[in-house]
Each structure stands twice: as structure tokens, then as C-alpha cells.
Amino acid sequence: MADWTEEVTQVAGSNLAIIKGGTGKPILVLHEELGHPGWLNWHAALAREHTLLIPIQPALGKSAKIDWLRNIHDLALWYSWAFREKDWFPIDVIGFSIGGWIAAEMATINARQFRRMVLVAPMGIKPPEGEIMDIFSITARTALSHSVYDHDATPEYAKLYGGERTPEQFEAFEDARTENTRLAWEPILHNPALPHFLEGVTGLPTHIIWGRQDAIVPVSAAEAYRQALRNTEVKVTIFDHCGHRPEIEKSNEFIKLVREFFA
Amino acid sequence: MNLMYFTERPYRYVPEDELIKNRAYFGLPNTFFDREKGSQLYNEYLDEMVYAEEVGFDAIMLNEHHGTPFCMGAVMNVEAAILARITKKARIILLGNPLPTFKNPLRVAEELATIDCISHGRLVPGWVRGAGSEQIFNNANPAYNREMFNEAHDLILAAWTRPGPFRWEGKHFHYRFINPWVRPYQKPHPPIMIPGVLSPETVVWCAERRYPYLGLGTALPATAELWNLYGEVAAKQGYEAGSENFGYLQHVVVAETEAKAEELGKAHLFGGGQGAFSRPEHTLPPGYNSKEATKRLARTMTAGSGGFLGVSSEQLGRAQGAGEPENLQRVADSTRRRMARGEVTIEEAKQAIYRAYPKAVAGLQIIAGTPKSVIPKLRTILEVLRPGTLGFFQSQGPVSFEDRMTSIRLLGQEVLPAVREIAKELGLVDPFERQPGQRPYTPGTARTQLVSLEALRA
Numbered sequence: 001m002a003d004w005t006e007e008v009t010q011v012a013g014s015n016l017a018i019i020k021g022g023t024g025k026p027i028l029v030l031h032e033e034l035g036h037p038g039w040l041n042w043h044a045a046l047a048r049e050h051t052l053l054i055p056i057q058p059a060l061g062k063s064a065k066i067d068w069l070r071n072i073h074d075l076a077l078w079y080s081w082a083f084r085e086k087d088w089f090p091i092d093v094i095g096f097s098i099g100g101w102i103a104a105e106m107a108t109i110n111a112r113q114f115r116r117m118v119l120v121a122p123m124g125i126k127p128p129e130g131e132i133m134d135i136f137s138i139t140a141r142t143a144l145s146h147s148v149y150d151h152d153a154t155p156e157y158a159k160l161y162g163g164e165r166t167p168e169q170f171e172a173f174e175d176a177r178t179e180n181t182r183l184a185w186e187p188i189l190h191n192p193a194l195p196h197f198l199e200g201v202t203g204l205p206t207h208i209i210w211g212r213q214d215a216i217v218p219v220s221a222a223e224a225y226r227q228a229l230r231n232t233e234v235k236v237t238i239f240d241h242c243g244h245r246p247e248i249e250k251s252n253e254f255i256k257l258v259r260e261f262f263a
Numbered sequence: 264m265n266l267m268y269f270t271e272r273p274y275r276y277v278p279e280d281e282l283i284k285n286r287a288y289f290g291l292p293n294t295f296f297d298r299e300k301g302s303q304l305y306n307e308y309l310d311e312m313v314y315a316e317e318v319g320f321d322a323i324m325l326n327e328h329h330g331t332p333f334c335m336g337a338v339m340n341v342e343a344a345i346l347a348r349i350t351k352k353a354r355i356i357l358l359g360n361p362l363p364t365f366k367n368p369l370r371v372a373e374e375l376a377t378i379d380c381i382s383h384g385r386l387v388p389g390w391v392r393g394a395g396s397e398q399i400f401n402n403a404n405p406a407y408n409r410e411m412f413n414e415a416h417d418l419i420l421a422a423w424t425r426p427g428p429f430r431w432e433g434k435h436f437h438y439r440f441i442n443p444w445v446r447p448y449q450k451p452h453p454p455i456m457i458p459g460v461l462s463p464e465t466v467v468w469c470a471e472r473r474y475p476y477l478g479l480g481t482a483l484p485a486t487a488e489l490w491n492l493y494g495e496v497a498a499k500q501g502y503e504a505g506s507e508n509f510g511y512l513q514h515v516v517v518a519e520t521e522a523k524a525e526e527l528g529k530a531h532l533f534g535g536g537q538g539a540f541s542r543p544e545h546t547l548p549p550g551y552n553s554k555e556a557t558k559r560l561a562r563t564m565t566a567g568s569g570g571f572l573g574v575s576s577e578q579l580g581r582a583q584g585a586g587e588p589e590n591l592q593r594v595a596d597s598t599r600r601r602m603a604r605g606e607v608t609i610e611e612a613k614q615a616i617y618r619a620y621p622k623a624v625a626g627l628q629i630i631a632g633t634p635k636s637v638i639p640k641l642r643t644i645l646e647v648l649r650p651g652t653l654g655f656f657q658s659q660g661p662v663s664f665e666d667r668m669t670s671i672r673l674l675g676q677e678v679l680p681a682v683r684e685i686a687k688e689l690g691l692v693d694p695f696e697r698q699p700g701q702r703p704y705t706p707g708t709a710r711t712q713l714v715s716l717e718a719l720r721a
Contacts, residue, residue: 168561
């Protein structure tokens with residue numbers, strides 16, 4: 001029995017697949033660089049009180065590729081156009097990894113688009129210490145493996161992307177990696193202008209959530225984000241013994257934090 | 264018949280154990296580079312090429328790879344420029360410049376035109392997409408690989424042939440003032456040749472442009488299949504393809520005795536040989552493959568032979584059109600994976616690598632022997648593929664300069680004359696004797712047979 005539905009809609013001059021589930025005040029969910037990882041515990045928990053709207057990034061899954069988008073900032077502009085056309089604004093937003101970067105870019109375009117913003121280990125700012133892992137020169141499997149700190153302590157790790165090794169999933173990963181390579185190859189998964197533009201964001205309460213042992217985007221970037229967003233209200237939560245996926249590695253705590261923040 | 268001498272210009276002093284530990288040539292730390300040895304090798308390789316011209320090769324073929332002891336030709340155009348001056352008559356065939364890795368293709372147009380002028384029109388440029396690892400090394404966005412290849416190609420031809428100054432506003436390259444002072448010596452531009460490992464997209468692209476296509480040691484049946492594809496596209500374009508449209512690169516090493524030749528032949532497998540060129544994650548950066556090739560790769564993937572996303576080289580070869588010498592790939596790949604899991608020692612890994620040698624010889628992936636024993640094998644290659652151009656790929660691995668020069672001498676003295684006779688007998692002409700794409704094809708008539716799989720079976 002599906003808790004969610006997927007439909008392809010014509011919007012902003014293209015076709016966009018949107019996964020929708022739950023009831024209540026909507027939350028826009030911007031997925032990570034490998035795509036939408038499937039309907040996990042945290043989706044189900046938030047869906048009890050919220051309608052989750054999960055657009056599938058253009059060129060992934062059933063969403064059409066938009067060839068003229070050339071970088072993540074372009075994609076943020078296109079999302080702004082598409083969601084304005086869908087009349088979703090103002091909306092609460094939660095973005096994961098590259099999706100967090102996209103959310104941050106959208107906030108710099110117009111902070112009023114969002115009510116509240118949760119960024120989970122977002123890419124987009126060059127970390128002051130350490131480097132964003134070059135996920136483009138490792139396989140998807142290796143990147144997945146690095147994304148969780150303690151596999152044994154993370155039961156949902158095995159459920160990510162359905163957990164099965166199918167040709168279809170291989171192709172889906174390669175589509176996602178290809179598109180994000182196209183958009184974020186250089187500079188490597190960040191935008192040097194982003195921290196400057198984030199200074200201009202006001203009136204957008206933001207919660208930054210990170211795992212201290214994040215191997216994909218070093219936790220030092222949390223402080224860089226906090227600094228950049230200094231003209232708006234920012235809260236930072238860092239989980240110990242946690243990697244790049246607090247939503248499954250510290251699932252209960254994560255759900256509680258997000259539920260309270262969006263209450 | 265166009266006979267080319269080719270060497271990867273390997274850095275021959277790298278410890279094999281380190282290659283095996285790294286599970287590939289690409290990515291070996293450059294702390295293993297010794298400047299004295301590097302200096303010596305570059306000069307020896309230039310000497311080899313001059314000698315190759317002296318003993319009768321028609322052409323010197325160069326190639327380009329980055330960040331690897333497999334091939335020191337990272338800046339191929341510099342070597343080509345030197346050859347332009349120190350050789351006299353041999354064509355300088357570049358197979359090729361990895362176009363998508365150059366941020367400034369106008370500079371490539373200038374460099375090649377300079378080489379063509381210095382050599383008095385002996386340059387044959389060739390262009391490649393570059394291996395996956397070249398995209399990583401040069402920070403070239405692999406998702407734009409084919410687009411950038413196509414646009415850089417068009418731009419270079421325009422820079423050579425369109426009167427300047429003019430403006431270029433493409434998708435990836437933008438120039439406000441294209442007016443290179445030095446234009447190629449050959450008119451309208453140097454003849455172009457394209458090498459590949461059997462990507463059907465590239466084969467079709469070549470046929471549409473009447474560029475000769477050269478298979479880089481690719482498996483014979485798959486090569487034959489794609490040459491037929493070339494022929495079909497040629498017919499649609501209204502011309503008849505022939506030997507002038509095709510070239511083939513073959514590992515060949517010759518020695519005074521069979522025992523010595525076997526020793527040199529085995530050096531092709533040093534460190535895992537071509538199968539250990541780069542690890543899968545570097546071979547296949549995201550977007551490097553076309554969507555179709557990714558689909559083929561996904562289909563060939565099966566549980567237990569490559570795992571979730573650990574693409575095996577064997578699978579990759581199949582997905583790319585069964586282009587790679589499968590035996591070498593399979594052995595190198597399974598050894599790499601088992602090494603990664605700590606299941607084999609370095610010594611065991613080496614044994615596994617060299618166990619592949621007899622099969623590689625039987626499958627003609629490596630031809631090593633005395634002149635007497637290699638000539639019939641080369642005849643088979645010529646009968647099966649009927650190429651107008653044949654490249655002789657010198658030994659890899661820790662082979663001495665003396666042994667390499669002996670191989671060149673014996674090739675020149677005994678093998679090249681015999682190959683020329685065979686080519687004459689088979690009616691093989693090269694692209695300089697007969698310009699590719701000049702023989703019209705009448706729709707509905709029988710096409711010339713391009714390959715002979717019967718010869719392979721025989």
C-alpha cells in the first residue's frame with residue numbers, strides 16, 4: 001500500500017515528476033544528489049502532520065532534462081519559477097546535501113519563498129576545514145557507503161534506494177550522477193558566491209543539521225553556513241556518531257527536531 | 264599500406280608491486296617519478312622514432328594520456344613538434360588529442376598548424392574523447408564530453424579553413440577574435456584520422472565525415488562488426504568505404520629468438536597491462552558514457568560479477584561494444600577485485616596476470632616472435648580486417664632500450680617488407696594513396712566486402 005503518489009506535471013516549460021504524500025501543512029523536500037532515496041521512516045513520520053512535496057530533480061527519474069540549466073544556481077532559479085507557478089510559496093523547505101545547496105540558493109533568490117528552512121548537511125559552501133568528497137570520481141556504491149558513519153547502527157541504510165542491485169537502479173544512479181556532474185563539476189560541489197549572497201537572507205528561520213562524522217561534507221561547513229546566514233535566525237544541531245544522513249542515522253532525534261521546527 | 268610505429272612511451276621503472284597495490288596505472292603517486300630516468304626515457308623514445316623512420320616505417324604514431332606511468336606522452340604536441348624537425352619523411356600521426364580536456368581548443372589548432380608547417384605537411388591529426396581518467400585529471404566535465412568533442416572539432420576546422428578574423432559563440436567555447444596567423448601547411452587542412460575502442464557513436468561519426476577509423480587493438484570480431492557499420496553509413500552518405508577508411512593497432516614485438524620474444528611479449532602484461540589502465544571509478548566518471556552505453560552497461564551487470572555498482576572492466580568492455588581484449592580484461596579485473604578484498608597476495612596477483620599470456624597470444628591480442636613466426640599472424644589480421652593502416656605497438660613494461668631497438672630493426676628488415684607484399688596481394692591501400700570517401704556508391708548495388716571473418720575462422 002503506497003503512502004505516496006507520483007505524478008508528472010507540466011510546469012515552467014518542462015515536465016516535472018513530483019512525489020506527494022501525507023496530509024497537512026506542506027513541506028517542500030529537495031532530495032540529495034543520488035535522487036529520491038525512497039519513502040523512509042522520517043518521510044512517514046512527518047507525513048502524519050504534513051504534506052510532503054518531493055520534486056524529482058530535472059533529468060532524474062520521470063522528470064525531463066532541461067539542457068539549458070548549466071549550474072545549481074540555474075536550477076534554483078528554475079525551481080523558483082516552477083514552484084511559483086504551482087503556487088506553493090511561501091512554504092517550509094528541507095533540503096538534503098545537494099538539495100540543501102539548492103534550497104540555500106533559492107533563499108538567496110527570494111527568502112520570502114520559504115517560511116522556514118532546514119538544511120541537512122548541505123553542499124554549496126567550501127568547508128573551512130576538510131573538503132567536500134569528490135563523489136564524481138568514486139562509484140555510487142562507494143559514495144553511499146561513505147554517507148553513513150555506522151552501517152550496523154543504521155538499519156535503514158540497507159533500505160536506501162530500495163536496497164536492491166538492479167540494472168534499473170544502476171541506470172537511475174548514473175542519470176543522477178550525470179546530471180549533477182553536469183551542474184556541479186566545477187567548482188567541486190560548491191558556489192563561491194553563495195556565502196556572500198546568504199548574507200542578504202533575512203526573516204527566514206533556518207535550522208542546520210549535521211553529523212559530526214560526515215565524510216561527504218565536512219561538519220566545518222556548518223559553521224560557515226551559520227556565519228553566512230548571520231542576518232537571519234539560525235540554529236545548528238550537530239549529532240555525534242553520525243555521518244551525512246542524520247535523517248536515518250539519528251532518525252528519532254531528527255524527526256523530533258524537524259517536527260518541532262516546522263510546528 | 265601505411266605502416267606506423269607506435270609506443271605508449273611507458274615509464275619503465277615503476278615497481279610492478281606498486282601498480283598491483285594501486286590496482287591500476289592511473290593514480291599511482293607521482294613520487295615514483297625519477298627525473299633522471301624520465302629524461303633518459305623521453306630521449307630514448309625520440310631516438311626510437313627516428314630509427315623507426317630509418318628502417319622503413321611510413322609513420323610515427325603518438326598518443327596522449329595523463330597522470331599515468333602507462334604513457335609519458337601527456338603533452339603529445341611537444342613530442343610531435345620535435346619529431347617534425349628531427350624526422351624527414353615519416354608522417355606524424357597523432358591518435359589523438361583528447362579534445363574535451365582542452366579549455367582552449369584554438370590553442371590546439373595553433374599548435375597543430377605549427378607542427379604541420381615545421382614538418383612541411385607531414386602531420387595527421389587525430390582526436391579522441393579521452394579516457395575517463397583524462398576527464399578526472401584535466402577537470403573536464405565528463406557530462407559534456409561528447410558535446411565538447413564535437414564543438415572543439417568544428418572550431419579547430421573552422422580556425423584552419425575559414426578566413427579570419429571571425430567570432431565563435433558556441434555552447435562551450437566562446438571567442439571574440441579567431442584569426443590564427445599560422446595556418447596548416449596542408450590544404451584545405453591536414454588529413455584527419457580517428458582512433459577508438461569501438462564506440463558505435465564514434466564509428467558512425469567518422470563514417471559521416473569520411474574520416475578513417477583506427478581500432479586500438481580491439482577484439483577482431485567486434486571490430487569487424489563495427490567496420491561493417493561504418494560501411495553501411497558510408498553507403499548512405501553515397502560513398503564506398505574501403506581499406507583507406509580503416510586502421511588497426513596491434514601489439515607486435517619481434518626478437519632474434521622465440522624465447523626472447525616471449526619474454527618481451529609478456530612485458531605487455533606488466534602490472535596488469537591495458538586491463539589495469541585505470542580503476543572502474545576513473546574509467547567511467549558520471550556522464551562519460553552515452554545514455555545508450557549506460558543502458559547496455561546496466562543490462563550486462565549481473566549479481567556476483569561486479570556487484571552493485573562496482574563496474575568490472577569486462578562488463579565495461581562489453582558495454583562499449585566488446586572492444587577490449589576480453590581475456591586480459593577479465594583476468595586483470597578479477598585479480599584487482601580480489602586484491603581489493605585482500606584475498607590474494609601480490610605474488611599471486613602477478614601469477615594470475617601472467618597466466619593470461621598464452622590466451623592473449625592465441626587470440627592474437629599480442630603477437631610476439633621472430634620475424635618468421637609473426638608474419639603469418641599479421642597476415643591473418645590483414646586478411647580479417649583489411650586495414651589500409653597498421654600500427655605496430657611496441658612492448659610495454661621493463662624492456663631494455665636495446666631490446667626495443669632490436670625489435671624495430673627486425674621489423675624494418677624483415678617484417679615490413681613482407682607485410683607490404685601481403686597488402687599488395689590483398690589490394691590494401693591507405694588513405695594517402697586513395698582519399699577516403701572519394702569512390703561513389705550507387706544505391707542498390709553490392710558493396711565491397713570490408714572484412715573477412717572467414718579468414719579468422721580459418
